[in-house]
Amino acid sequence: MKETRYFYVPDAGLSSELPADEATHAIRVLRLKEGDEIFLMDGCGHYFTAEVSVASSKHCMYRIKETVEKNKDWSGYIHLAIAPTKMSDRMEWMLEKATEVGFDEVTFLNCRFSERRTLRTDRLDRIIVSAMKQSRKPWKPVINPMMDFSEFVKRNDDGQKYIAHCYNEIARKDFFEEISRPQTSDRITVMIGPEGDFSIDEVRQAMENGYEPVSLGRSRLRTETAGLSAVMMSQIILSRR
Amino acid sequence: MKETRYFYVPDAGLSSELPADEATHAIRVLRLKEGDEIFLMDGCGHYFTAEVSVASSKHCMYRIKETVEKNKDWSGYIHLAIAPTKMSDRMEWMLEKATEVGFDEVTFLNCRFSERRTLRTDRLDRIIVSAMKQSRKPWKPVINPMMDFSEFVKRNDDGQKYIAHCYNEIARKDFFEEISRPQTSDRITVMIGPEGDFSIDEVRQAMENGYEPVSLGRSRLRTETAGLSAVMMSQIILSRR
Numbered sequence: 001m002k003e004t005r006y007f008y009v010p011d012a013g014l015s016s017e018l019p020a021d022e023a024t025h026a027i028r029v030l031r032l033k034e035g036d037e038i039f040l041m042d043g044c045g046h047y048f049t050a051e052v053s054v055a056s057s058k059h060c061m062y063r064i065k066e067t068v069e070k071n072k073d074w075s076g077y078i079h080l081a082i083a084p085t086k087m088s089d090r091m092e093w094m095l096e097k098a099t100e101v102g103f104d105e106v107t108f109l110n111c112r113f114s115e116r117r118t119l120r121t122d123r124l125d126r127i128i129v130s131a132m133k134q135s136r137k138p139w140k141p142v143i144n145p146m147m148d149f150s151e152f153v154k155r156n157d158d159g160q161k162y163i164a165h166c167y168n169e170i171a172r173k174d175f176f177e178e179i180s181r182p183q184t185s186d187r188i189t190v191m192i193g194p195e196g197d198f199s200i201d202e203v204r205q206a207m208e209n210g211y212e213p214v215s216l217g218r219s220r221l222r223t224e225t226a227g228l229s230a231v232m233m234s235q236i237i238l239s240r241r
Numbered sequence: 242m243k244e245t246r247y248f249y250v251p252d253a254g255l256s257s258e259l260p261a262d263e264a265t266h267a268i269r270v271l272r273l274k275e276g277d278e279i280f281l282m283d284g285c286g287h288y289f290t291a292e293v294s295v296a297s298s299k300h301c302m303y304r305i306k307e308t309v310e311k312n313k314d315w316s317g318y319i320h321l322a323i324a325p326t327k328m329s330d331r332m333e334w335m336l337e338k339a340t341e342v343g344f345d346e347v348t349f350l351n352c353r354f355s356e357r358r359t360l361r362t363d364r365l366d367r368i369i370v371s372a373m374k375q376s377r378k379p380w381k382p383v384i385n386p387m388m389d390f391s392e393f394v395k396r397n398d399d400g401q402k403y404i405a406h407c408y409n410e411i412a413r414k415d416f417f418e419e420i421s422r423p424q425t426s427d428r429i430t431v432m433i434g435p436e437g438d439f440s441i442d443e444v445r446q447a448m449e450n451g452y453e454p455v456s457l458g459r460s461r462l463r464t465e466t467a468g469l470s471a472v473m474m475s476q477i478i479l480s481r482r
Contacts, residue, residue: 073459093334100466101458135461176477217342217480218314220376225341232473236417239458 005030005038006133008140012040012048016061023060026052038062041132043140045070070138074239076186077159078103081152082227083194086115092127094224098231099131099141102239107144109152113196119146149202152191153209159187162214163206164226166197170204175214175230179237186238190214190230195223246271246279247374249381253281253289257302264301267293279303282373284381286311311379315480317427318400319344322393323468324435327356333368335465339472340372340382343480348385350393354437360387390443393432394450400428403455404447405467407438411445416455416471420478427479431455431471436464 007022009015018026026032032052040048040062047068054061080103084091095106108119121143128141160183162175179188191198191206198206203213216229248263250256259267267273273293281289281303288309295302321344325332336347349360362384369382401424403416420429432439432447439447444454457470 097466097469100460100462101470102460134463137460174481176481217476219341219343219378219476221341222375225338228338228469229342229473232470233477235458235460236474236477240415240417 005032005036006136007038007040008043008129008132009040009048010043012042013046013064013067016053016063018060018062020058023058026060027055027057032060040064041136041138043132043138045072045138047138072102072139074102074235075241076188076238077105078231078234078238079105079107079157079187079189080192080227080231081107081109081189082192083109083111083114083223084116084119084146085223086195088116088119088123090222090224091119092124094227095124096127096131097228099128099137100135101228101232101235102137102139103141103231103235104139105142105144107152108146109149109191109193110146111149111194112199112202114194115196116194117146121145149198150205153206153211157187157189159185159189161189161206161209161211163191163198163203163211164214164216164230165193165203166215166220167200167203170200170213172213172215175216176233176237178212178214179234186241188234188238190234192223192227192230246273246277247377248279248281249284249370249374250281250289251284253283254287254305254308257294257304259301259303261299264299267301268296268298273301281305282377282379284373284379286313286379288379313343313380315343315476316482317429317479318346319472319475319479320346320348320398320428320430321433321468321472322348322350322430323433324350324352324355324464325357325360325387326464327436329357329360329364331463331465332360333365335468336365337368337372338469340369340378341376342469342473342476343378343380344382344472344476345380346383346385348393349387350390350432350434351387352390352435353440353443355435356437357435358387362386390439391446394447394452398428398430400426400430402430402447402450402452404432404439404444404452405455405457405471406434406444407456407461408441408444411441411454413454413456416457417474417478419453419455420475427482429475429479431475433464433468433471
């Protein structure tokens with residue numbers, strides 16, 4: 001199974017040694033030996049075919065045989081800003097699936113009604129790397145640490161900016177229809193609230209900062225399902241442009 | 242929290258007593274008493290507002306105050322036929338999410354390369370009911386037991402029929418583009434293979450039986466992610482028609 005021979009090496013083109021955890025996996029689990037073929041990805045769009053040159057108990061050195069540069073499967077940029085769910089396994093699977101489907105950046109929001117205000121991004125990082133390998137995507141999405149909602153909306157991000165919410169008293173456009181229309185920018189930022197939704201005040205604050213209020217459809221979705229839906233919809237549009 | 246007061250009662254309009262497991266939840270967990278308001282859904286598109294009339298240690302009787310009939314949020318019919326994954330938790334979350342998003346029927350396929358050939362549909366049924374309550378959908382998707390691939394493809398289902406596969410040697414159309422085009426039927430059946438994909442022979446057999454070979458996009462998706470993607474794409478199209 002060649003699939004298990006994919007390794008994530010951030011500076012693969014410059015280095016000649018696997019990082020410690022990848023080396024352990026290569027040597028202790030896969031029992032790779034000198035001369036074995038391995039595949040590296042640097043998270044920035046490059047694949048490398050390499051050969052193990054030294055396999056000692058703690059180190060795994062390699063020699064690159066071929067470098068392939070791959071263009072991203074989608075145009076533009078998908079940035080998901082989401083309030084983490086109370087149960088962190090729900091965020092974990094959402095990130096696994098979003099990575100498989102393809103997206104660029106995630107920011108965790110600290111909102112008025114957030115059920116969780118701290119998050120271990122190192123664990124999420126490992127889940128993303130594993131999903132990158134599994135789906136053979138050489139681009140690594142950026143994970144940002146938790147940020148206060150009001151700080152996030154004040155950033156001067158350009159492109160299309162949306163906030164999904166469930167209040168009937170604030171008119172919402174359909175997210176999928178909005179991103180389907182010809183737009184001046186292919187950069188999509190979409191905010192998804194916590195289990196108890198954004199506060200009305202937060203929705204207004206976002207609107208004042210250029211965010212369009214939207215709905216993701218007629219269904220009532222959990223936070224993590226809404227996050228994945230937004231990524232899938234963006235991917236459908238941006239990968240077919 | 243009214244949300245926890247939703248109960249699934251298949252024959253709610255004819256009966257006046259909660260089924261045993263729902264009664265236990267109502268009385269032991271929520272500690273409902275005579276006169277408390279509850280909400281019932283029958284899985285066939287009806288909501289009921291009711292009042293607890295008797296709350297004994299084992300039984301919970303109700304009196305219906307109002308019946309609301311709801312049209313489905315999407316036109317047509319979404320039937321997912323999927324080979325269950327080796328790890329059953331992956332099928333469980335997929336069904337939870339597909340129910341939230343909205344679909345009509347799931348059939349589990351026994352394929353040449355299936356990693357799992359038995360499945361406990363009773364557990365999946367409970368997950369679907371819980372997702373129905375959470376997303377307040379009064380329609381219950383049909384769960385069919387495992388069926389052999391060759392038996393399934395020979396059924397004379399009408400409507401649009403698709404088989405998703407990853408073989409480069411068999412030309413595939415883009416699933417989303419296909420379902421976006423005007424079609425004579427709003428009934429979509431889509432087949433998703435196991436971890437090791439369908440066999441080439443299975444893909445050919447499906448094509449002989451009227452299935453169009455398709456791809457779900459440029460990403461390499463896990464079985465459960467592919468299943469959910471197909472449901473989400475169908476839902477995007479059918480709920481906006």
